[in-house]
Amino acid sequence: xxxxxxxxxxxxxxxxxxxxTAAARPPQNGKKPGKNAATVQDYYSRNFLLxxxxxxxxxxxxxxxxxTVLRLVSRYWNYPSQGIIECCVVSDLDNxxxxxxAKIEPDxxxxxxEGAGVCLGTTRVVGKYAVGKARVYAVADHLGDKGVxxxxxxxxxxxxxxxxxxxxxxxxxxxxxxxxxxNGVKGVxxxxxxxxxxxxxxxxxxxxxxxxxxxxxxxxxxxxWWWSLCFFLxxxxxYSQQFRALGRHILAGQKVTFQDVFxxxxxxxxxxxxxxxxxxxxGLRVDLCxxxxxxxxxxxxxxxQRMSALVHADRGWQPSSLTLTAxxxxxxxxxxxxxxxxxxxxxxxxxxxxxxxxxxxxxxxDYKLSEEFELGKSGSFTALxxxxxxxxxxxxxxxLSGNSGKMTxxxxxxxxxxxx
Ligand SMILES: [Zn+2]
Numbered sequence: 001x002x003x004x005x006x007x008x009x010x011x012x013x014x015x016x017x018x019x020x021t022a023a024a025r026p027p028q029n030g031k032k033p034g035k036n037a038a039t040v041q042d043y044y045s046r047n048f049l050l051x052x053x054x055x056x057x058x059x060x061x062x063x064x065x066x067x068t069v070l071r072l073v074s075r076y077w078n079y080p081s082q083g084i085i086e087c088c089v090v091s092d093l094d095n096x097x098x099x100x101x102a103k104i105e106p107d108x109x110x111x112x113x114e115g116a117g118v119c120l121g122t123t124r125v126v127g128k129y130a131v132g133k134a135r136v137y138a139v140a141d142h143l144g145d146k147g148v149x150x151x152x153x154x155x156x157x158x159x160x161x162x163x164x165x166x167x168x169x170x171x172x173x174x175x176x177x178x179x180x181x182x183n184g185v186k187g188v189x190x191x192x193x194x195x196x197x198x199x200x201x202x203x204x205x206x207x208x209x210x211x212x213x214x215x216x217x218x219x220x221x222x223x224x225w226w227w228s229l230c231f232f233l234x235x236x237x238x239y240s241q242q243f244r245a246l247g248r249h250i251l252a253g254q255k256v257t258f259q260d261v262f263x264x265x266x267x268x269x270x271x272x273x274x275x276x277x278x279x280x281x282x283g284l285r286v287d288l289c290x291x292x293x294x295x296x297x298x299x300x301x302x303x304x305q306r307m308s309a310l311v312h313a314d315r316g317w318q319p320s321s322l323t324l325t326a327x328x329x330x331x332x333x334x335x336x337x338x339x340x341x342x343x344x345x346x347x348x349x350x351x352x353x354x355x356x357x358x359x360x361x362x363x364x365x366d367y368k369l370s371e372e373f374e375l376g377k378s379g380s381f382t383a384l385x386x387x388x389x390x391x392x393x394x395x396x397x398x399x400l401s402g403n404s405g406k407m408t409x410x411x412x413x414x415x416x417x418x419x420x
Contacts, residue, residue: 038095048153049086053095054140062089062140062149069150069178073157076244077251085156087136089149108137115142119155119216123163132159145191147179154178155216158251166250168211168218169258173230174247176223187283187398188231194224195280203277206270210258232276235286238293239269268293271367283398289316297388299323306412309391313338313403317362317390322411324363324383329414333378334359338405340395349377349407351394359409360394363387380414 043050045063047070052059070081088104090096090112101109111118117138124131134156138149154175158165165171180190188195201221209225218226233243242261249256262269272291276284298321301307309320311334324330334349340357351358359377363370365387375381375391389411393403 038091040096040100047081047085049084050089051087052089052091052140054089054091058091058140062146065150066153068183069153069181070157072181073154073174073178074161077158077161077248079161079251081157082131082160083133085134085136085153085160087138087149087153087156089136089138089140091140104137105135108135112137112139115139117148117152119152119159121155121159123159132163134159147181150181151175151179162251162253164214164251164253165216166214166247167257168213168215169209169226169229170247170250171216172218172223173226176227177230177234180227186235186287187285187401188280189282190227192282194227195282197221197224198228198277198280203274206266206273212257228277228280229273232273232286236272236276237287237290238272239265240287267367275369279397281398285398285401288314288400289397291317292319295319295321297321297323299325301411301413303413303415306410309409309411310406311359311391311393311409312406313340313357313393314400315392316397316400317392320361320389320391320409320411322389324385324387324389326383326386329380329382331378331380331412331414332375333410334376334407335410336405336407338393338403338407340393340403341399342402344402346405349375349409351376356395357403358394359407360392362390362392364390375409 038053038055040051040053041056041059043052043056043059043063045067048063048066050059050063050066052062054062066085066087070085074081088108093101093112096104104112105120107120108118117136119134119136121132121134124133136149136152136156138152140146140149142148152175154177155165155171158171165175182189204225206229209229230243233239239262246256246258246261268291272289275291276286276289279289297319298307301322307320307322309318309322311318322330337346337348338357339346340351344352344357347357349359355374359375360372361375361381362372363383363385365385370385370387372394373381391409393407395403
């Protein structure tokens, strides 16, 4: 169906459906005002009709954020928004007189009372296409979290543009990305309790996260997991393109699943997802931590020869191309300098006095990592285990993007052992 036809049908829905809070107006005289007393007003923007008791400046700020998230998801899914999205956003329910509360759908009112939100959709099949009309109900702010209307707006966009939001893990995971979205921020940005939960809870297996049922909702713990999986897939450069294509296929109604797309990469994906969760924190750049799985490793360096690896300061673990053999001693030497932090002075691979900027290594075997160990400008080390050697410039994982520069690291077997 062309966008024009969908839009025409969407307009028809607007005319047909009861406008839940269209009668929103200031409370009647004599009504008890809420603790943040304000009147309920309507606000309009290009794609939204907002009924809210937020002060005018905050209402306009919310509309601007809603429009920006809508622009972002329209571009991401490559399909324009269809029809006006009607939102009822409550700052304080006491500001809403009974006759206005009565116009809020019961499921919407229940979610608002919980301090949450909901997107109620109506889908109608027109010819061979499903066309939706969505109504958003949300609290403006729950314990400092102002993202609930944004989460529901992502659902509403999908409902009205595609007639559905896809399987549960995808629908809620992507809506949570909208929930926490901040313009220009590439790193992890979520609520502290989400990070605390994901870092310390019992890990869930990847296959248990992929719920292919077409439904919405879940426990808050489920939302944490679905957000983390979608955020990871959307940002890790090994999976982001396929993930975006998967989403477009899903929303277009094609029968494509996560397993169809990523089934052959499960081990790599699972390893990187666990790695992301282990280091999850505000500002973590998942894209900069993406693993290089294409690099070939060799275990034998011919006597008298050495091999080199290029290590960028602003990336996570990077392949050396050398597979270590347990008990063998290797020599290394790092050339050049790098900067471990914004405006930090350049240092060699020994790093600063506090250890920041030092060249460090880790060994991967069977998708498991050894403990990180220190290298430096030059020296030798004896491998404690077999496995592939990875290198990086040591800074806290959330601070990679502030680094700059790169080094060439030379590696060889210690000559005495090469003669064996
Ligand atoms: Zn949701």
